[in-house]
Amino acid sequence: MGKAARRLIVVIYLLALVVVPVALVFWNALKDGLGPVIEALTDPVVVHALQLTLIASLVSVVLNAVFGVGVSVLLVRYEFPGKRALNALIDLPLSVSPVVVGLSLVIVYNVRDGWFGAPLASLGIQVLFSLPGIILATTFISMPLVVREVVPVLQEQGTDQEQAARSLGAGGWTTFRRVTLPGIRWGVIYGVVLCFARSIGEFGAVKIVSGNLTGKTQTATLAVEQLYQNFNQAQAFTIAAVLAGAAIIIISVVAALRVRVERRGA
Amino acid sequence: MSIVVSNVTKRFGSFVALDDVSLEIPAGRLTALLGPSGGGKSTLLRVIAGLETADSGTVNIEGTEATNLPPQKRNVGFVFQHYAAFKHMTVARNIAFGLEIRKRPRAEIDARVDELLKLVHLSQFADRLPSQLSGGQRQRMALARALAVEPSVLLLDEPFGALDAQVRKELRQWLRRLHDEVHVTTVFVTHDQEEALEVADDIVVINGGRVEQAGTPDEIYDAPASEFVMRFLGPTTHFEGHVVRPHDLDVFSIAVRDSVKAEVTEVQRVGHEVRLSAKPDSASDLTTVSLTRAHFRDLEVGEGDTVWLRLAQGASQIATEAAR
Numbered sequence: 398m399g400k401a402a403r404r405l406i407v408v409i410y411l412l413a414l415v416v417v418p419v420a421l422v423f424w425n426a427l428k429d430g431l432g433p434v435i436e437a438l439t440d441p442v443v444v445h446a447l448q449l450t451l452i453a454s455l456v457s458v459v460l461n462a463v464f465g466v467g468v469s470v471l472l473v474r475y476e477f478p479g480k481r482a483l484n485a486l487i488d489l490p491l492s493v494s495p496v497v498v499g500l501s502l503v504i505v506y507n508v509r510d511g512w513f514g515a516p517l518a519s520l521g522i523q524v525l526f527s528l529p530g531i532i533l534a535t536t537f538i539s540m541p542l543v544v545r546e547v548v549p550v551l552q553e554q555g556t557d558q559e560q561a562a563r564s565l566g567a568g569g570w571t572t573f574r575r576v577t578l579p580g581i582r583w584g585v586i587y588g589v590v591l592c593f594a595r596s597i598g599e600f601g602a603v604k605i606v607s608g609n610l611t612g613k614t615q616t617a618t619l620a621v622e623q624l625y626q627n628f629n630q631a632q633a634f635t636i637a638a639v640l641a642g643a644a645i646i647i648i649s650v651v652a653a654l655r656v657r658v659e660r661r662g663a
Numbered sequence: 664m665s666i667v668v669s670n671v672t673k674r675f676g677s678f679v680a681l682d683d684v685s686l687e688i689p690a691g692r693l694t695a696l697l698g699p700s701g702g703g704k705s706t707l708l709r710v711i712a713g714l715e716t717a718d719s720g721t722v723n724i725e726g727t728e729a730t731n732l733p734p735q736k737r738n739v740g741f742v743f744q745h746y747a748a749f750k751h752m753t754v755a756r757n758i759a760f761g762l763e764i765r766k767r768p769r770a771e772i773d774a775r776v777d778e779l780l781k782l783v784h785l786s787q788f789a790d791r792l793p794s795q796l797s798g799g800q801r802q803r804m805a806l807a808r809a810l811a812v813e814p815s816v817l818l819l820d821e822p823f824g825a826l827d828a829q830v831r832k833e834l835r836q837w838l839r840r841l842h843d844e845v846h847v848t849t850v851f852v853t854h855d856q857e858e859a860l861e862v863a864d865d866i867v868v869i870n871g872g873r874v875e876q877a878g879t880p881d882e883i884y885d886a887p888a889s890e891f892v893m894r895f896l897g898p899t900t901h902f903e904g905h906v907v908r909p910h911d912l913d914v915f916s917i918a919v920r921d922s923v924k925a926e927v928t929e930v931q932r933v934g935h936e937v938r939l940s941a942k943p944d945s946a947s948d949l950t951t952v953s954l955t956r957a958h959f960r961d962l963e964v965g966e967g968d969t970v971w972l973r974l975a976q977g978a979s980q981i982a983t984e985a986a987r
């Protein structure tokens with residue numbers, strides 16, 4: 398088979414699977430002009446859903462960046478019993494269906510008999526059907542992304558530079574801040590960007606945990622589904638276009654970063 | 664004494680890297696830790712720096728009990744085989760690192776960095792990143808970085824091991840001159856006997872986690888304490904139940920006093936020297952002799968001829984393990 402033919406197959410495959418459907422989202426959103434789009438984007442329900450997604454995603458990304466880097470350092474730089482188990486556990490959110498994750502959170506955090514839910518409820522903290530639950534589900538789902546990006550970068554960096562910093566008088570924290578972190582920063586940024594992209598698109602786990610209350614605990618993806626099923630197509634496509642647009646921007650950033658990281662590696 | 668190591672033992676699992684090592688390293692001198700790979704010399708250097716902790720034993724640096732001090736409190740400069748350059752910092756920032764950690768005033772740091780850049784001949788590269796330097800330049804930068812904090816001892820772990828032969832030779836002579844200028848107590852690890860003999864004031868031969876011998880290059884070379892030391896410092900051969908150096912044997916074409924009759928089995932020319940293999944009548948092992956080309960020509964002997972061998976005056980010799 399010729400080179401041109403192989404290329405054509407790949408292009409058709411990508412067009413059919415990705416480009417056309419995504420393009421149609423934008424086309425559908427804009428087919429009646431900007432009027433319905435502006436109308437949708439000023440609807441308090443839509444605005445609330447987008448805000449909720451943004452807040453939940455940002456908090457998740459911060460949590461996962463901090464814990465992701467911490468866990469990565471633990472996995473790469475330290476030896477301890479149970480390390481392999483921890484390593485495998487980190488990948489769990491990638492392999493388990495988000496719906497299952499949502500259900501398991503409901504079991505643990507429900508107010509009636511949840512192991513964590515009941516004690517928290519007596520302290521006046523409600524996790525399910527509110528923002529903490531949404532953040533929890535989003536964070537759980539996107540947890541492995543930072544770790545999986547940072548671990549190989551840390552391994553490649555080695556311990557020489559850290560030891561040199563120690564011998565020059567730097568303590569543990571200073572060494573981390575001035576030597577380790579700058580060395581892995583592109584890996585961290587790359588992981589954070591992927592984590593953010595995954596977070597804004599989360600649907601299954603959040604749907605179960607949030608209760609999907611319109612204007613209260615309904616995130617952008619949940620709103621798209623509900624509006625579409627209620628024949629509110631203009632609004633549904635507008636939110637979908639916003640989410641798709643955000644994803645495209647993020648992917649462009651990732652692509653640009655990848656070039657930088659690879660150039661540095663060379 | 665600048666560094667005193669007492670009864671240090673270090674194990675990695677079941678492997679004994681250091682076996683009850685005691686050692687004193689004098690102040691202001693350039694000392695080589697010499698030995699084969701896996702013999703424990705790098706581990707000993709890392710124990711002195713605090714990058715490894717000894718299972719037992721103590722380390723004292725400049726009169727300070729350092730055994731339980733973390734590396735950042737020992738005031739040692741450490742230079743790694745693979746440079747360990749801070750990749751995201753310029754050459755100048757790399758060198759300034761230790762001074763910035765110590766929160767010295769900016770003006771003082773800048774002045775000191777300038778001075779060190781001159782010392783290691785990298786002034787024009789101050790604003791480059793390490794990735795833009797050659798291996799030799801990176802190692803000079805690493806050396807300046809270690810010297811910046813005015814360490815009480817400077818430790819170098821196979822500092823020239825990753826460089827090619829030519830740069831290696833240049834840098835070790837440069838290190839010797841640098842040490843003559845700076846006079847900081849310096850210990851470097853090497854597996855290259857020529858490097859140790861050429862550069863060091865003192866040599867400590869380490870093998871199998873133990874100190875085989877410590878002394879000046881002349882002492883080590885002329886009076887090796889063991890067959891291992893003798894073999895490690897240069898080529899050896901067997902003669903009359905002893906291990907001797909091939910260039911310490913005289914060859915004659917006629918019988919002389921105290922000589923041993925032997926038959927030449929092989930003649931091999933290697934550059935400026937000629938290596939004769941000869942089988943003495945009295946022994947089953949071959950003896951190798953190295954001669955200059957001129958001397959060999961004067962002898963007028965070839966394969967199958969008879970020669971007489973005698974140990975030169977003042978030659979170092981050690982009874983072979985089998986003979987003892």
